[in-house]
Each structure stands twice: as C-alpha cells, then as structure tokens.
Amino acid sequence: MKKIINDPSTVVAESLRGMAMAHRDLIRVIEEPAVVVRADAPVRGKVAVISGGGSGHEPMHGGFVGRGMLDAACPGAVFTSPTPDQVQAAVQEAHGGAGVLLVVKNYTGDVLNFETAAELAEAEDIPVRTVVIDDDVAVKDSLYTAGRRGVGGTVLLEKIVGAAAERGDDLDAVERLARTVIGNVRSMGMALTAPTVPHVGEPSFDLPADEMEVGIGIHGEPGRARMPLENADGIVTRLLEPIVEDLPFTGGDRVLLFTNSMGGTPLIELYLAHGIAERLLSERGIVVERRLVGPLITSLEMQGMSLTLLKVDDELLELWDAPVHTPALRWGG
Amino acid sequence: MKKIINDPSTVVAESLRGMAMAHRDLIRVIEEPAVVVRADAPVRGKVAVISGGGSGHEPMHGGFVGRGMLDAACPGAVFTSPTPDQVQAAVQEAHGGAGVLLVVKNYTGDVLNFETAAELAEAEDIPVRTVVIDDDVAVKDSLYTAGRRGVGGTVLLEKIVGAAAERGDDLDAVERLARTVIGNVRSMGMALTAPTVPHVGEPSFDLPADEMEVGIGIHGEPGRARMPLENADGIVTRLLEPIVEDLPFTGGDRVLLFTNSMGGTPLIELYLAHGIAERLLSERGIVVERRLVGPLITSLEMQGMSLTLLKVDDELLELWDAPVHTPALRWGG
Numbered sequence A, B: 001m002k003k004i005i006n007d008p009s010t011v012v013a014e015s016l017r018g019m020a021m022a023h024r025d026l027i028r029v030i031e032e033p034a035v036v037v038r039a040d041a042p043v044r045g046k047v048a049v050i051s052g053g054g055s056g057h058e059p060m061h062g063g064f065v066g067r068g069m070l071d072a073a074c075p076g077a078v079f080t081s082p083t084p085d086q087v088q089a090a091v092q093e094a095h096g097g098a099g100v101l102l103v104v105k106n107y108t109g110d111v112l113n114f115e116t117a118a119e120l121a122e123a124e125d126i127p128v129r130t131v132v133i134d135d136d137v138a139v140k141d142s143l144y145t146a147g148r149r150g151v152g153g154t155v156l157l158e159k160i161v162g163a164a165a166e167r168g169d170d171l172d173a174v175e176r177l178a179r180t181v182i183g184n185v186r187s188m189g190m191a192l193t194a195p196t197v198p199h200v201g202e203p204s205f206d207l208p209a210d211e212m213e214v215g216i217g218i219h220g221e222p223g224r225a226r227m228p229l230e231n232a233d234g235i236v237t238r239l240l241e242p243i244v245e246d247l248p249f250t251g252g253d254r255v256l257l258f259t260n261s262m263g264g265t266p267l268i269e270l271y272l273a274h275g276i277a278e279r280l281l282s283e284r285g286i287v288v289e290r291r292l293v294g295p296l297i298t299s300l301e302m303q304g305m306s307l308t309l310l311k312v313d314d315e316l317l318e319l320w321d322a323p324v325h326t327p328a329l330r331w332g333g
Helices: A008-022 A084-094 A108-123 A153-167 A171-183 A232-246 A267-283 A314-321 B008-022 B084-094 B108-123 B153-167 B171-183 B232-246 B267-283 B314-321
Strands: A027-030 A035-038 A048-055 A072-078 A100-105 A128-133 A185-191 A211-214 A225-228 A254-261 A287-294 A304-311 B027-030 B035-038 B048-055 B072-078 B100-105 B128-133 B185-191 B211-214 B225-228 B254-261 B287-294 B304-311
Touching (some): A008 A027, A008 A035, A008 A048, A008 B267, A008 B287, A035 A084, A048 A153, A100 A153, A108 A128, A128 A171, A153 A171, A153 A254, A153 A314, A171 A185, A185 A232, A211 A232, A232 A304, A254 A314, A267 A287, A287 A314, B008 B048, B008 B072, B072 B084, B084 B100, B084 B108, B100 B108, B108 B128, B128 B171, B153 B185, B153 B254, B153 B314, B171 B314, B232 B304, B254 B267, B254 B314
Parallel strands (some): B048 B100, B100 B128, B254 B287
Antiparallel strands (some): A035 A072, B035 B072, B185 B304, B254 B304
16 A cells, blocks of 8 residues: 555544644644634634545535635545544534534545534524535445435535635625525536555456546445446546536526546546636636536546536625635635 | 546646636746746746646645736646746746746756756846755655655745845845755654645545555655554644754744645645644744744645745744735735
8 A cells, every 4th residue: 555654543543633633723733533623713693614535536525624614524434434523523613603514425434423413502592504415426335325426526515615604795695605505506527547545455447547437425435337438528428418417507597617526536637627617617607606626526536527517696606715724725815 | 537627638727817817917838938927027136936736736836926926837747847948938937137046856857957947047147046855754865756756845945035135135135045944944744645746647646445645745756654544643743843953943943834735635634733732832832933834835726734834033033924925825905
C-alpha cells in the first residue's frame, strides 16, 4: 500500500490535526469525538448547518466548514459513518440558539446515526431538522444504501443552505431551501481505478487496465456497468445523459455544472472533461450559469470523475455567489 | 493508459478550452499559440508578471493567472517547455506599458526559450527582466537542468511578486523582490508512483511497490535516492531536513510552509504530512507564520508530495496576504 501515513488506525486523527494547523483562521478541531467546527462557532441567532460522513472524501465535509457554509462536520473513520456521539458533539458546539439543520448523504449508516443524534438533540430541546440527499442517478439500492446514494450534489447543497443560514434565514426557510436543492440536483460518477482504504491495505476492487466502471459510488460501490475504457467524449456523454434525462433538464433550463475529480484524476483531465460537458449542455440548449471544477468529493486516490447538475434560479444563484470562507471553497468579501 | 482524454495530441488544447469555460470571469485563453491571460489584461501602468512551463503541473501556471498574481502564462506541451512565440504572444497580450517580469523555472529548455522571447520583446522596446527560480535542494544538475531545478517555490514567488506588481511597484522593485524570494525559498519532493505522459502512454519510470523516490523532480527526474517506503514521519523528515539545512533555516526564523501534493496524493494524506512538518519545525524553534496546503505544482497523476519553506518578514507576509483572484488561489476582497 503506497500512502503517506504512519498507522492506518490514526490516519483520520492525524489528518485532522494537520488540517487544524493549516486552517487555524477558519476552523478548529475537537479530537474526541472528532468534530471540525467553524472557528467562531456557535454563531448566536444563526441556524447551524451540520454535516458529516466517512473520511476519505476530502475536502468533504471538513473542508466546507467556515463562514457561509457549514458550522460543523463530523468525520467518521475512512468510508465509515460518523457515530451519533460525534454528531451530538457537533450540535452542542455549533448550536447558536436558532436550531440545527443536519445534512445527511443517503447511506444507511449515516441516516441511522444522524437520526439517533437528532433524537438526542431534541431531548435537549434543540430544534433539529434533517434532510437526506440522494442525487446519484446511477443506481437504486446499493452496497450501503436503500434508494439512491448521496454524492456531488451535497457540495452544492451545503454551499447554498450555508449561505441562507448566514444571511439569517430561519430553520423553516433553510430546511425548505434544502429540499428545493435536493429536488433539483442530479449526479453520476465513474472510475478508472480503485481506492485503497488504509486499514484494508489493498484496492477496494479489481478493474482491468482496459476497463472502467460507470455509475461508481464514492466508496467504490458497483455502478451501472463495467465496460471497455472510452475516450473523454464517450465518458462525459455516459455521465451527462442519464443526469439530464432523470430530472429531466430541458432546453432553456439554467444550471450550475459541477465537474468533480474522484481524487486521482489530475486537473488537466478534469478541465478537459468540463469543456466537453459544457459543449454537450450547450447543444441541448441548457444554459450553464455557474461552474465548479475540482476534487471536492473524492474517494481517496481513486482516478475518475463525476458530474453534478443543479437547476438554478435567481435566488439559488444569489446564494451560490454569496461569500464563503472555508478551507476548500473561498470567495467573496 | 487510464486517462480521461480524447487524443494525446489535443490534451493541452482541450484542457485549456475547458479551463477557459470554467473560469471566464478570471481568465481568457488564446488558442494559437496557447496563452492564458488575465481577463482584464493588459492592465495599464502595471508591471506584467508572466510565467510558463510544460503542462502537466496544473494548476501551475495557468491556474495562477488573475488579479494579484500572474498576468499571463504559457503552457507548453506536457512536460515540454513553451516555445518563444508563446512567450512573445503572452508579452504582447499582457504588457501594460510598465515592463514585464518573466518568472522562469530552472530547466534548460525553459531558460533558453524565455531568453529568446525576452530578446524579441526588447527588440520591440518592451522592458523585460527575467528571474530564474532554482529552489529544489534535492540535486544539482538533473535530466533537464544545469544547476538546481525550479519547483514549489515558484508558487510562492508568483503570488508575492504578483501582489507587488498589483500594488504598483515598478519593474526594478518587482525584480528585486523576486530575487529576495528566490534567495529565501527552498523545496524538496518525493514520489510513491510515476506519472504517465499522454503521448508516451506508459509510466515515466518503474518504482517497485515497496519503494519510494526521494528528491524526485516534477517530471519524474531521478532524485537523491530510491529507498524502501517509509512512514509519514520518516518521509516528512527526509524532505524537511535537507531544506532546513540548506538555506539554512534556524531557530527564530519566521517561515511560510507549503505542503504540496504531486497530484495523486489525496488531501487526507497531505494534511497528515503537513501536521508532521509543522511539528518538526516547531521543535526546531522555526515559527510557521503562514501555510499553503494543496495540489498546486503537480506531476500529472503522480502520487507523492513536496515541501517548500520560505523565510518571511513583515513585507513578504503583507504581500502574501494581499488579495488574489485566480482559478487556483483566491482570497481577499
């Protein structure tokens, strides 16, 4: 196993320690149980937006903690749901008196553990709402999921509801907005290579040198089809068509296009793929209003990519453009 | 070869096209000869800062074009120097009447081609100064280099001189500052795996499953030693010690620490390594004033990392903190 680590059992804790040092102006890290918190949390009178999930998808979610996005994130072990007590600790650190929105990706363990934490918070009279995102059009029911998986749309969701909470929307409004985003976002991914989980020590699956997996999950869960490697035009078309047809997105729709690297795919390839996706959308008369390109929801060192499309209107664009100050996304005053 | 590309011969052009679409607010791309230019170039009365080099190191250099950093960048073919006519075109697009600083990484082809371009510009009465950065302490004379190679320090150099040009420093002052940075920055890298150049189609070198290359170049040039794989503490120590001893950096020195991924190394490992580097510096009494962590000077999908240390004072910190609006680095108002 070729990794820059000391011990598989301490990877997450050591990584969080380095992250806290790197971004001390934006976040702080609680070590036990592991929580990444906005440096100035709790923000009095603001809805707290909290997310979390297995580690190994960095910068998701800890890299999205900061002004204008998440108030806290709970990093589980690699590819493992965070525990209810992590989520509970995050709620206690981040709750500023205006309630909490929990953003959960649709994986069975995540949903269960966030649910338990929500019950614990309610027992302490903290108003909690939970939204579950399931934007992956690839497959229904999967290795760790009943229904569709939550993937790249989560990044857009967390940015947009984070901006709404920051401008002072109340818990009802933030929850309603989250459901709007979830209803309008769709994604699909593919892999060229497999990730290696540190405590496993070998690749999560075998993928021959001339094959790719289309519809892959972010933990290497099987997708729609394993097939011969295609060129970039073919790959992007295979991802974009099911996304567009699912919602569906139609001519005249305004969208945000997010082209994501699964980790090991370098930026030179990602920009190339992004250009193809923009061209294909333009041919369908779909108007790309905003773009996000980068490795933002990854699967360790897996080579591959995903596309996410969000239907937007003026309000969503305003929230997207609003300032954000996090380790991974930063713009605005 | 597992890559998301259409044709090795069109990778750079197609990637630049996608990059231009993704960042149309910050940059524009000239296709022939290939140049990435700041959207509002030329900026009248400002020194233009221009860099370039082979592609395959993204986001370097095109991702550093924008307000507060580079005015233009010339991307060569993958791992291949840009041609003199690319640099000449960049000068023509970016020159705002106050002269041009060319930032060149020390590779023989880059130095020659930028020199030729500088002569062409001078023939047109455009004042040009050239600085060559050679911050890699790993080896002297290498596969493509006489003397030391230019690596991670380039990112810091371009940010700092870009900020100086933006605040209105004249060509003499910007050049002097560049030489100060070059005199105070040192780097070293290592690799776990080899990159694959698209038009070659196979890995640049063989590295057995239990070995690493310490002192690697960003094109996979041989380093100081090929040795058995070590843990993260060992790897970071092997990179940091030669850097610290070279300048040397000593107790009480104030520094900027840049922890860079070579591309394929995921953020979870990079943060872990960064934390170790901060700890080791602290043990030496060296004060880390600023940090930069991410894949910013890469070698395609190569797994590995580099460390860069820049000795700073209040003026360098002020320039580092100044606003920057580029695809890869963005902060400030």
